[in-house]
Amino acid sequence: NHLQLTEGKIIYIHPTQYRMFYRCTIPMSLPALIKRIDYPVKGFYPEELTADIIRKAEIAIIDIHWNYALAGAYQLVKDLKELNPEIIVIAGGMTASMYPEQLTQKLDIDYVIRGDGEIPLPALVNAISEKTDMTHVPNVFGKNGLVTEWSYFLTSKELNKNEFYDLRFFPSYQSDIRKIHKRHFGWPNYTFPYLLPFRGCPMPCPSCAGGIGEQKKLFRRGYVVRDAEKLAGDLSLLNSFKDIRFVNVIHDFVSLMPEDYVNTALSTPNRLSLVYEFTTAPPPERLERLFGTFRRGVLYFSIDKMHTQSDHLIDPSVLINLIEKTKKTGRFIPVLYYNSTFKSNPEYVKVLNAVARQTRCLTADVSGWWEDFPRPDENGIASPESFSKFFDLSQKPKLSVLTKLKRWLVFRLYLVFTFILPDVLLLKIKSAYVRLFNPYLQ
């Protein structure tokens, strides 16, 4: 009496996100969640789906992690259900978790998994397959009125079990990643692979959904740490993949974790390039350890102690020392991140200018990162008004022919810069642009 979930019966689709630069930006833990499902899952981009694929599928899993995915998910579910009204759609991710009612009512999604999905997702798929009672599956909000207790949240033990780097389930994504690693001169941010020392962040930054305060509302837990030995194993695994040339680290364990954690995680040198974002100033000897572990890279320093979210400035002499050390390696490029929303603070401007001028370091204004995002209440639910707002923002933009042409040209130029010019040159051009046109640094 079981549903036979053989090849092709479970599909994963990454919805179109019009505001993301690359189509291959998927949530970092998604491959690990898919790996936990007991049945074969095949991944697709929406444009790859055919009527045959949709009609054959019993279950469709979609990620709605960033709010950019809302409109794309709406269209996707509509298309799926038009061709296959029986298909069961499961959604998860940070944004899905905040809008379970809207997703089940307006987007016609059958089940939303709230919070962490490591245990609930495979358990829900098993319950669908075995046609058993779903009330024992935690964190589920169903269109059919089923709402189970939100009792599951990730632990270190479970985080340690995650396998983040197997992309075979999603061939076109794997192919995108291979192309980026093959053709890119350097190390683009926000594409696979990432090193994940923690889920959630130990810092309390107010405008970041990863901050400890927001994580408590969104996931009912604080930050969760992956063991240092596991992290060392992740690096060694990535080092063994011949197609992988770089690794991204946007969870700053080097500054935030205890010394022995850092030493264990970075115990073995590898051939990988590194993109690393510091939250605050790392101790100099830890910086040296990064230099000793990776081949080359770009290191993004923050001017303040909260990853550009505050005007609690780092002592300029400390920053200057770290940046000079980085430059001296000849293998690592330092970039100084700042946030122009603090430009009314004269001390902020003074320190930024002093550090940038003395080190002749490349700079980048990242104020654009901290735009608005849906903020949930204590129960992890965001307001219906915010749903409408973010749904509208995620729609395909209506552009005039001229704007489309401009974007097309800018995108081509970006590709030329990114894939043809070496990174050092690219960063120097960017920096020159900032120095010429941004009055903030004058």
Ligand code: SF4
């Ligand atoms: S340090 Fe960075 S990732 Fe962590 S909460 Fe602050 S802004 Fe978010």
